[in-house]
Amino acid sequence: MTTTHGNIEAPRKAPVPSAPARKKRRRRLDAPSMPIRLVKGLVLLIICAVVIVPFIGIASTSIADPKEVTRAGGFVLWPHGINFSSYESLFAGGVVTQALLVSIGITALGTLVSLTGSTLLAYSLSRPGSFAHQPILIMVLLTLLFAPGLIPNYLAVKEYGLLDSFASLILPTAINAFNVIVLRAFFMGIPRELVDSARIDGAGDFGIFWRLVLPLSKAVLAVIGLFYAVGYWNSFFSALLYINDTGKWPLQLVLRTYVINNSQLGGAQLGATADQLPPQASIQMAILVISIVPILIVYPFLQRHFAKGVLTGAVKG
Structure with a gap:
């Protein structure tokens, strides 16, 4: 109208x-x-x-x-x-079986040590009043910019008497600066009021960390733990540098030696006679499957934590 x-x-x-x-x-x-x-x-x-x-x-x-x-x-x-003759040969008690046990032990113990150390360090750096807060934070950030190099790393491991020991596969890479920064950013995002209310109720620093901070940080801890576990499981270069005893080789170094370098696996390495061995191609592919499957099993259970654990901490930092 x-x-x-x-x-x-x-x-x-x-x-x-x-x-x-x-x-x-x-x-x-x-x-x-x-x-x-x-x-x-x-x-x-x-x-x-x-x-x-x-x-x-x-x-x-x-x-x-x-x-x-x-x-x-x-x-x-x-x-x-x-x-399944390839897998039967690999699990007959030879070098691959020993290497698999070494990798499982190194991954489990290394992840526990790294996650514990990184969490404690990141939480202390997220508290403004902690001891030597700024100098330690600067030292952590400097490690992201300046890597020590191969020769200084080797000399340090040698001087501490860690050559040809399992500790050389864990201690030199126990703390990753990037993971510490992500954890610190996540801890800083926890509301200050929650910490203050817990302190008013009588909780100490360790009680706040154990009963309040850790339960709220399950997502980021799961993701960082996965990062460490994948790193330890896939690592071969440290063993190549520091381990001379083939009985202490992890699975990835065996994979590199007998698959990538195409070295032949004989009956002595597999605990079987030569006439019982399947083709080398089958054995090599079986080693690849054994090295891949554990991470494929663990990853789907932790995938849902990635966005909440990593991106939230990174953005809030």
Whole structure:
């Protein structure tokens, strides 16, 4: 309806669309077209195939029949039969079994030591009134900018008498500065009022840390613990430098020696006779599977903590 004043007609007001209509229009404008969605789906499919197909080939070769592996030239994408002779040879008590036990022990103990030390250090640095707060924080930050180098690290390990010992695989890398900074940022994000109320109730510094801070930090502790565990599990360079006894080799160093360098695993290393050994390709692929599967099992249980544990701490810091 319009009103006129003399010969001038008032403009009409455009009808205001309803809320559902606005949402539908916004969804239509934001949604990509069908060709773009097809291209994205195709790209994701190719990326998944590039990641999954090699792993399927590794797992298939490790459980394929030895004759089929020999006929295929050492790589079977889909086996016609299942044979676990490669895993039986690896777990017969030879070097791979010993290396697996070493890796499990180093990963468990190293993660516990690193997570405990990093958590205590990060919490002390997050408290403004802690002893030598600023100098220690500067020292931690400097380690991110200036690495000591290979030779000083080796000389330090040698002078402390850690050569050819399991401690050389844990102590030199026990504290990671980046993980300490992430933990510190997360601890600083805990409301000051909670700490003050706990102190008013009579809790001491250790009681606040144990009963209040740690329960609130389960997400970030899980993520940092996973970072340390993956680092210890995948580490081989420290063992290559500091360990001379092959009985103390971790699994990753065995993987590097007998798979990447293509060295032959004989019956003496596997605890079996030469005529009982499957093809070397099957043994090598089985070692790869053994080295990958533990992390694949643990990762899904901690994946949900990544956004809350790492990103929250990083943004609030």
